[in-house]
Amino acid sequence: MGVLLYKWLVSAWMVFHPFYVSVTEITYNKSGNELEISCRIFADDLENTLRKQSKTPLDIIHPANKAATDSLIAGYLRNHLFVTTDGKPVRLQYLGYKIEEEAAWCFLAAENIPAFKTAHVRNNVLYDEHPNQINMIHVIQNGVRKSTKLDNPKADADFSF
Template identity: 60%
Template sequence: MGLLLCKWLVPAWLTLFHPFFVSVTEIRHDAAKKELQVSCRIFYDDLENALKTRYKTRVDILHPADKKAVDALVADYLSKHLTITVNGKPVAAKYLGYEIQEEAAWCYLVAGDVGNVKQVQLKDDILYEEHPEQINMIHVIVGGERKSTKLDNPATAASFAF
């Protein structure tokens, strides 16, 4: 019983003093629509802090006084910290918006005119300026095949071949 309690309490205690700094980006190719559908799951408080630091302004993602202004900041931030290349050509991802689910902001982007995908390369340094221990998980799904990797700060580049 004591061993089971230790197995549960020690990780819980460590989490209090060593919080996790993780984002998850999923890039899904929809061949029928010839587009990439991108979603980024970022803890909203970390994203707020990153936006406050970068843009020197107060940001409230949960209850924005001006949702369009917050969307503009999030869109600009993501455009600078997440870049995607398909088959050697840069892809322009259009920001669609975000929604809050529990502690996370789900940010959505889409890139059109993406036909056959053989290789996806990306640069992802979301929240790296905020947290030296930031980890960014990346999942890319093409033709039903899912490939994943993990980027530990300061690593920013990932490449996937299909």
């Protein structure tokens, strides 16, 4: 009986206290001298944030105007995700997004990036919306993966290779 009660309490806690997390993976593609970036963000959280910012109705799962939705997402990420390599700012190009289950996968890239010794990432995605937001970051270069967790309000992470 105690185990069932415990499981019920944990389930109830998860319903009433949802977690807010995004995952950003930055992979260095040596053959193309580029960064390939994917951001996994809960679709409803991203949609609510974009809706508040744009003050317009929005459905990112079934957008009425995909180009306009892409523009909103690109603008949001441009203001909330920054990367520097070896102290030089990296210009991120938004490529698009796709919905997979409850997540929005947003894709970005940066060209003409030489191999680097250090990377700095500033990621405050959804920090304005959720005080408990957690942003996981993975940076991968030459098969070496470095990871960190940023708890709101901490938004900056440094990686050395």
